[in-house]
Amino acid sequence: MCEGNSQAMVAKQFTIVQVVPEMDEGGVEGETLDFAVYLARHGHRSMVISGGGRLVRQLEESGVTHIHWRDIGSKSLRCLKYIRKLRCLLAREHVDVLHLRSRLPAWIGYVAWKGMNPLTRPALVTSFHGFYSVNSYSTIMTRGERVIAVSDTIRDHIISNYKVDPARIELIYGGYDTSAFDPARVSRDRVETVRRRWNLLESSVPVIMLPGRITGWKGQDVFVSALEQIKDLPYYALCVGDTEENPSFTKRLKEQIGAAHLEDRIRLVGHCDDMPAALLVADLVVSASSSQPEAFGKVAIEAMAMARPIIATRQGGSLETIRENETGWFVEPSDPDDLARCLRLALADRDRLTVVGREGQRWVQAHFTAQRMCEKTIGCYRRVLEEKEKRRTGQILSVVQMLPELDSGGVERGTLEIGRYLAEHGHRSLVISGGGRLVKQLEAEGSTHFDWDVGAKSPFTIRYVLPLRRLLQQEQVDVLHLRSRMPAWVGYLAWKSLPKKRRPVLVTTFHGFYSVNRYSAIMTKGEGIIAISRSIEQHIREAYRVKKDIRLIFRGVDKDIFDPHAVDPARVAHLRSGWGVNGAVPVVVLPGRLTRLKGQDVFVKALGLLKHAEYQALLIGDTEDNPGFTEELRELARQNGLEDRLSFVGYCDDMPAALLLADIVVSASSNEPEAFGRTTIEAMAMGKPVVATAHGGSMETVTPGLNGWLVRPGDPQDLARALDEALELPARRHSFGQAGRELVNHRFTMQQMCEETEAFYRELVGARRRKLVDSIARCPVETRG
The missing domain is CATH 3.40.50.2000 (Glycogen Phosphorylase B;)
Known part of the structure; x- marks a missing residue:
């Protein structure tokens, strides 16, 4: 086991490891590069693990440590060798945050991280960069202590498809590099170099560009179909992306272009190392992602940063980065007719393209810079590390x-x-x-x-x-x-x-x-x-x-809710009216589930034995919960001539007002004692006298002669005796109610219950942690990797 010594978790400077399959091209790689470079420039130790690629040189020239593990993204057993290597690296380098950005490396990273001591391992952050297929393989991206969603759309996707605490999800939009994607910093020579390379000799002909990996879901085939419909217009169209990565789809695209006789106008120009200059070559940029929406859509914000208008499919992250008719336009996914229509309208007004492009530039400068993305990510790290330290302690x-x-x-x-x-x-x-x-x-x-x-x-x-x-x-x-x-x-x-x-x-x-x-x-x-x-x-x-x-730990009453002074009289009046309560006579209430355990049958029999004739009784509880017993109670009421005195009022969602409406509150549990008797103390909190059965928890809350009456369980005669006394003596009801309220405020509040429960949790967790620390201290530490 490779465990390192603990390190101050909220240090000013961090050691960060990001893990991706490769560092070649694409939105994930671009964000990894931008953030890794930002970390290095701000004095953090920035490390990236990948299978290599074009962007490695740029990483290393910017002060980032790149660790080349060739098979880290390989879907084969070869990748398993990295679990122990990564665990040892994290311990040896005292890594503060492990940031996983793709599914297979995430599984390697998670297993390595999971095998470390919870008290000393780094914070774990995952980024949801796409609409991954919803399955157990993809759930790994929800395992982070923080899960970064690159758009609101992705956040909704996570919440809808995975059981993740929303509090663990942080929305952090991607961003563009302002030092690279700035028209003022791109020389005319760079632009002309790109034009010559791609044989764009006629500067008067508008150029339409679709940047992105050459793959079916990016919609290059839809793009070509749309271009075929506007072949009557002058244009050059460029598909920018590595043509070797997906040779079968590239071949199909070439065949499609040939069948449309557009070989001289649509070009698959391959990978481009100078995208800022490439975007300046374009008059209009297209994001045609169709079969799958863009999670964020970095192409769109980079195009807008270069003051180029954008046409994108109406889905995914593009809906959050593009403002329709202001910075670009939307078309329906997989709809070449709609794309053709939009292209025709856009190309009809070249001046309008310039205006829209400039508005897009202002928009992304305010909302979608890499600086903003990096600052928010560092903020996320700080919060998760602070939380981790608080959880550790x-x-x-x-x-x-x-x-x-x-x-x-x-x-x-x-x-x-x-x-x-x-x-x-x-x-x-x-x-x-x-x-x-x-x-x-x-x-x-x-x-x-x-x-x-x-x-x-x-x-x-x-x-x-x-x-x-x-x-x-x-x-x-x-x-x-x-x-x-x-x-x-x-x-x-x-x-x-x-x-x-x-x-x-x-x-x-x-x-x-x-x-x-x-x-x-x-x-x-x-x-x-x-x-x-x-x-x-x-x-x-x-x-x-x-x-x-x-x-x-006694149960408790929420004094913010069960307080006579906190109940608006209108709430009581509403219940009085709805339940048909006659305010001229005392009201006797029995709240609780309609079940034999609660003793409503004993209560009804006791009502039939009362000598005192002036009262109204209410049974509060869901009449649909136990319909058989409810009907039995109704029949019992009829047999005792109580139809005009006893009401089944059903479930009540305002018990403070219901208790304030009462003059006497009854707890008649008979077949089984109340474990505590929450209804009793809620009634006391509202200043009401109680009549309860003399067993179980009621013996600890009700004191006869002080705050209520205790009666023999299952004994209608004894319950009737206590109710007659309560009905005859209003002054005693009042004094008992006041005494009950004082008792609850002193011994039975929700605050006390919660504080004592939290203290118990802390006591048990603290003892567990001390044992764990002791066991670690007794074990030898292996630091070799």
Whole structure:
């Protein structure tokens, strides 16, 4: 193993390695050259690894170190020998950033980088230079700690086709070299040399140029077809690009030109070493890319830099670099008729070509220079290195939370709150679930959501193990937080399959009194176990004989939301009107999923036993979630003569207003105790008295005679007794509500919950890192390459 000593990650001067298949011609090579030279001129150590090519001499003359690995872009087993060589090079040279710009070298670079110590390896940056075919081979370009998209179109392509956190993607447009592509710096002799070489003797005949590799997707065949339609006009047409690179397509083009009898007007002039002068030869430049759009389109900006108007296909990056009817024109892809029409119109007004060319020059000077591209790339490097240092020292954490769905309920709300807290404090929050109502809010608050059905109780759920394993490695996750049993099995298997040094910290949260069996025992596998109440902590210890430390972290209320003073009275009035609430009588509310576990049936029976006749009761919960039980409750209400007093109001997305509407809030969970009882503390936060069943977490939040009433579980008579007392004593309801609010503000806030969870994460991650550092210190360091 070739590991180097750690180096200050945010040094003023960097050592940068860029890797490309070759340094011959093309947009990728041009950007690599421009940036490598910029680095060298600004005092950085600039290194490029490639299989060689025309541009190597220019690199080396500019102070860049070129490393010639002939097979680095070769799709054969020969390229595998470079994995160890690159790993040793990165360690030996104390490289700060490894920048991968093409798929095959990216695989070599990624495997080499992945085998290094996460604490000391360089930052990894990848650039998406094209619309790569969407497959597992191309996913390598998403593996960077930062992924550079060369246009907004490419950024959209990445997000649409790959599961990448948008925060990792940086938009950095390509740029042209202002010292080379400047008409004022190109001598008349250089231009005349190019004209003579290409036998352009009649200066009065307009010249149309299509620069680019001679390949089908660049559209030279479409160009020739269009030129055939305007053969009645005077022109010379030049296809500039290496004719030896794709001999079969070159041969086909020559045959097409011959069939059109245009050999004396259309010329395949081959590679050109002086493109600034070549562009000055042209009156009009064409980018005819058809079968595949340009990712950015460097030809277009170089043409505009030389004050030449451009015709391009209406797709891809060209839509971002060309301003229609101002700096050029668009035509439909693969449409020779449309291209012919546009060429005819453009050539009809030579003066207009000059005006459009000058406007294009001003446009690219302001937006698309190589200087601008290089400065933004260095800025990207600085940010990723700063983030890397913060992650190395534990200042920034990457946390994945897993749960079955994000619809409604305490587990889901807690996940959202932790996600928001992490994002607000500069951490990376990723959540995996089967989706639901709360996904939109989750993403708006800064988390990345992965829509995986990890809660399905089916053997097929196991299919997510490998994708999760890849995700944990790719995103360099620090904490994997499992919040429910089925997702926990998926998460645990993925986690267990990783090498110990590559595993994130595993955290599990016991959100309920799960049935005691092997299936539920998965929740005890966390390196850190969170219990949301003392009752749950006791359950874990007694049922599973757990000896390890269990961290008690009570659930919390968001005081910015659950605050009586923060609720606009109009919101309460809206619910009152929509639910038909009579303001003249006390309102008794039971919020929660309509399920037997929540005890709505006990509540309805208790209402039928009340002595106090003046009240209105509301069941808040999705009536479609459990239709069989809902119908049973409706029948029970009819049997007890409660049709005019009890309303099934359905799901509510404004619980603070709903609780403020209530006079008494009930938690009637009977068959199974509340693990904590979030509804109870939310009601308290809104200054409302609560009636809760005397088991589970409610015993830790409700104190009889102080902030509410406790009743025997599953006992309608005892619940009716407490409700009668509450209805008869409004002054006590008020005092209990105030006491409950004080208790929540002191002990049960979301801020406390999030801070304690983050502290637990940091404690576990810190212990893991100390072990890793100790293990590295005990291992000999091999620096030979």
